Structures are given as C-alpha cells and as structure tokens.
Amino acid sequence: xxxxxxxxxxxxxxxxxxxxxxxxxxxxxxxxxxxxxxxxxxxxxxxxxxxxxxxxxxxxxxxxxxxxxxxxxxxxxxxxxxxxxxxxxxxxxxxxxxxxxxxxxxxxxxxxxxxxxxxxxxxxxxxxxxxxxxxxxxxxxxxxxxxxxxxxxxxxxxxxxxxxxxxxxxxxxxxxxxxxxxxxxxxxxxxxxxxxxx
Amino acid sequence: xxxxxxxxxxxxxxxxxxxxxxxxxxxxxxxxxxxxxxxxxxxxxxxxxxxxxxxxxxxxxxxxxxxxxxxxxxxxxxxxxxxxxxxxxxxxxxxxxxxxxxxxxxxxxxxxxxxxxxxxxxxxxxxxxxxxxxxxxxxxxxxxxxxxxxxxxxxxxxxxxxxxxxxxxxxxxxxxxxxxxxxxxxxxxxxxxxxxxxxxxxxxxxxxxxxxxxxxxxxxxxxxxxxxxxxxxxxxxxxxxxxxxxxxxxxxxxxxxxxx
Numbered sequence: 363x364x365x366x367x368x369x370x371x372x373x374x375x376x377x378x379x380x381x382x383x384x385x386x387x388x389x390x391x392x393x394x395x396x397x398x399x400x401x402x403x404x405x406x407x408x409x410x411x412x413x414x415x416x417x418x419x420x421x422x423x424x425x426x427x428x429x430x431x432x433x434x435x436x437x438x439x440x441x442x443x444x445x446x447x448x449x450x451x452x453x454x455x456x457x458x459x460x461x462x463x464x465x466x467x468x469x470x471x472x473x474x475x476x477x478x479x480x481x482x483x484x485x486x487x488x489x490x491x492x493x494x495x496x497x498x499x500x501x502x503x504x505x506x507x508x509x510x511x512x513x514x515x516x517x518x519x520x521x522x523x524x525x526x527x528x529x530x531x532x533x534x535x536x537x538x539x540x541x542x543x544x545x546x547x548x549x550x551x552x553x554x555x556x557x558x559x560x
Numbered sequence: 561x562x563x564x565x566x567x568x569x570x571x572x573x574x575x576x577x578x579x580x581x582x583x584x585x586x587x588x589x590x591x592x593x594x595x596x597x598x599x600x601x602x603x604x605x606x607x608x609x610x611x612x613x614x615x616x617x618x619x620x621x622x623x624x625x626x627x628x629x630x631x632x633x634x635x636x637x638x639x640x641x642x643x644x645x646x647x648x649x650x651x652x653x654x655x656x657x658x659x660x661x662x663x664x665x666x667x668x669x670x671x672x673x674x675x676x677x678x679x680x681x682x683x684x685x686x687x688x689x690x691x692x693x694x695x696x697x698x699x700x701x702x703x704x705x706x707x708x709x710x711x712x713x714x715x716x717x718x719x720x721x722x723x724x725x726x727x728x729x730x731x732x733x734x735x736x737x738x739x740x741x742x743x744x745x746x747x748x749x750x751x752x753x754x755x756x757x758x759x760x761x762x763x764x765x766x767x768x769x770x771x772x773x774x775x776x777x778x779x780x781x782x783x784x785x786x787x788x789x790x791x792x793x794x795x796x797x798x799x800x801x802x803x804x805x806x807x808x809x810x811x812x813x814x815x816x817x818x819x820x
Binding site: 510 | 600602603640641642643673674697740753754756757758799802804
C-alpha cells in the first residue's frame with residue numbers, strides 16, 4: 363500500500379519534471395525546438411559571472427560557439443582571437459545580432475573566477491561574449507554535438523581539435539571552420555554576416 | 561584482488577537494479593598500469609587504470625528494446641537527429657519491435673554514441689574508456705595480456721577478414737577471457753566513452769602545420785605497437801565516427817567505476 367502510494371507519487375513527480383522540462387524547451391521562443399538543434403541537449407552552463415543557466419537560453423540569436431580551456435597556452439588564445447577577428451569584420455549592427463560562446467572542456471579548473479580572468483584580460487564585451495563551463499559529465503556530449511575532439515593529458519593540458527561553429531537562432535549548425543586565429547576563414551565570416559543580417 | 565573488487569562493486573547502491581544483477585552482468589577488473597597500443601606522449605610508461613567493472617557481454621537487442629520502451633525519446637523516429645542519424649536502429653522492424661533481422665540475443669548495432677551513452681546512463685553506469693576497453697580486450701582465455709602472442713593476434717585478425725554481410729552471431733558464444741568478459745573480439749565494434757578523444761589524424765601531414773592547427777598541444781596520437789593491427793583498426797574506426805553515427809557493426813557495453 364505504502365509502496366503503491368510512493369510509486370504513484372514518483373510518477374507524479376516524474377510527470378511534473380517532464381512538464382517542467384518541456385516548458386523550458388518551449389519557453390525560449392514559444393515554439394518547440396527543431397529536431398536538428400544542438401539545444402536538444404539539456405546543458406547547464408556556468409559563465410564568467412557565476413550565472414548558471416541552461417544553454418537553451420542562448421536561443422533567439424545566432425551564436426559562434428567553440429570549445430577551449432583557460433590554462434591553454436597555445437591554441438586557445440587563438441580561439442579568442444578568432445572570435446575577435448570575426449567581430450571585426452562585422453558592422454556594429456551585425457555585431458549586435460551575434461553572440462560568441464566559448465565552452466570550457468576543463469570545467470574542474472575553469473571556475474567562474476578563472477573564466478572571469480580571461481574575460482577581463484582579453485577585454486571581452488559581456489553583451490556579446492560568454493565564457494562558460496558545463497558540468498564535467500556533459501563535456502563529452504557537447505563536444506560530440508559540436509564535432510570537437512579532445513583528450514586530457516597526464517599533465518592536465520588537453521589535446522584537442524579547434525573549430526568554430528555557427529549556430530542559427532534555433533541552435534542548428536549552419537557553418538563550421540577549423541581555421542582559427544586572427545585571419546578568419548572568409549566563407550565562415552560570410553555565413554556569420556548572413557546570419558546577422560536576418 | 562578480483563574477489564575484493566567484486567564484493568566492493570556489489571556494495572554500489574543501485575537505482576532500480578538488484579545488486580545481484582550487477583554481479584552477474586559485470587566482471588570486476590583490478591586495473592593497474594597498462595601499456596596501450598597508442599603512443600601517449602604524456603604517458604610513455606603506460607596509463608594507470610582504476611579498478612572498474614565491465615559488462616561481460618555486449619548489450620543485446622532485447623536489452624536495448626527494454627531501454628527504448630522505458631525511454632521513448634530514444635525510439636527510432638522520435639530521437640532528435642542530432643543524437644542519432646537516420647539509420648539508427650534501422651534494422652528493427654519498428655520503433656519497439658525487433659523482427660527477424662534483429663533477434664533478441666544478438667548484440668544491438670546501428671546505435672549512436674549518444675544512444676549508447678544514454679543507455680549506460682539509464683543503468684547508472686557509463687561507457688568504458690578506450691584504455692579500459694583495450695585493457696580488458698588484451699586478455700585471452702588464460703592470460704591477462706596475450707597481445708604479444710602472434711597466434712592470438714592472428715585469431716583476432718581472422719574475424720576482421722570475415723565478410724560483414726553475414727548475420728551477427730548471438731552474444732556469449734565465445735569463451736570468457738581471463739577477466740570473465742566475452743565477445744570483446746570477434747563480434748562487433750564497440751563505442752567507448754572517449755571515442756572522440758582518439759585524435760588519430762587521417763592525414764599525418766597536418767601535424768604541426770600552423771596553418772591547419774587542428775590539434776592543440778601534443779598533436780595526433782600515433783601507434784606504439786604497429787604489429788597490433790586489430791586494435792589499430794578499432795582506433796581508426798572510433799576516430800572516424802561522429803557521435804550521431806550508427807553502423808551495422810557498432811555496438812557497445814557499459815562499465816562501472818569501483819567506489820573510491
């Protein structure tokens with residue numbers, strides 16, 4: 363009897379949880395996510411200001427997304443450079459319609475304070491940029507969605523591929539480049555401008 | 561050691577799974593220092609593998625059917641295409657029916673990394689890492705590391721030369737290896753948790769080229785044991801797949817970490 367009551371209660375909670383999850387998914391734009399959106403993955407991100415929110419909140423605006431980690435000496439500064447170089451190619455109005463999100467593959471060390479340090483040092487604009495860490499167990503999933511490969515090395519560094527991914531306002535991947543650095547990939551910039559024009 | 565581990569693993573609190581099921585479905589492996597076929601520049605003396613438990617057999621169609629019934633969002637036709645390509649479970653006759661091409665006791669194939677990860681997650685388990693998988697698969701029936709035996713290598717390679725259009729045998733037909741694990745070779749390819757960490761560049765000319773800075777840090781992995789073709793083929797296969805890919809021969813099994 364008690365068991366049946368408890369299992370019934372569990373079902374109610376489960377239903378409530380599903381309803382809550384569904385309402386989150388629907389809330390952002392008032393319509394369901396397209397099936398081919400990367401935001402199909404529930405992913406809490408904690409940013410440089412210490413705010414934690416599901417990345418579905420990024421819906422509504424095209425985003426340039428990549429993965430990095432703050433203690434990286436070599437390629438990762440180039441990833442920030444890439445974002446800046448792309449911004450540089452945009453008009454002020456276009457810049458206002460694009461967001462740039464760098465997701466850490468090293469959440470254990472990339473605390474809000476560590477993210478903040480890079481954010482400030484590189485003089486990033488909080489209106490457009492976000493540096494954020496997922497929960498450790500979700501890093502593989504987000505990397506797989508974005509097609510980024512990485513391996514943690516014995517010394518705590520990471521061996522990883524570098525890519526910039528352009529998501530449309532609904533989280534669909536519309537362009538991608540593996541050319542990082544201060545000289546942006548012209549085809550990728552063109553795709554960003556096109557996304558920003560809408 | 562193995563007995564201690566098995567007892568320790570039985571003590572893991574299991575959500576919705578009887579503890580005995582863990583003991584019979586999984587084998588306990590003690591771990592230790594292990595020399596992978598991959599040359600890790602950062603771990604030249606080998607990698608340390610923590611004690612873990614590994615499913616004795618690959619996940620079957622029947623197992624996976626129970627999972628998609630419980631979790632409809634992983635049914636064919638319902639799953640978000642970012643998590644599984646169009647061929648996902650395409651050999652089943654329907655979203656919740658197996659049919660003649662997918663007998664219940666055959667290993668499930670045509671599953672994406674995301675789906676395999678979700679299945680293991682639903683058990684409170686996880687996919688094994690590549691190092692764990694390779695370590696478990698180094699054993700033959702009597703030796704924990706049979707990799708230097710040319711006869712053992714030949715046996716494994718014999719499987720790879722078999723045409724892949726023949727129906728898969730059922731799981732558990734092969735004798736358990738020294739750890740009590742079956743079918744690591746000779747049945748299906750298997751997903752690992754870190755399949756996407758196997759940075760084996762298809763074109764080694766790209767290494768160190770600053771114009772194509774694909775790899776940060778140490779560059780692509782290379783093989784330390786070029787004679788171990790069978791394992792190299794595994795690595796090449798895993799490194800060529802994306803998380804939503806599904807193939808006719810790619811299945812999986814799950815693992816548990818021993819409690820610390």
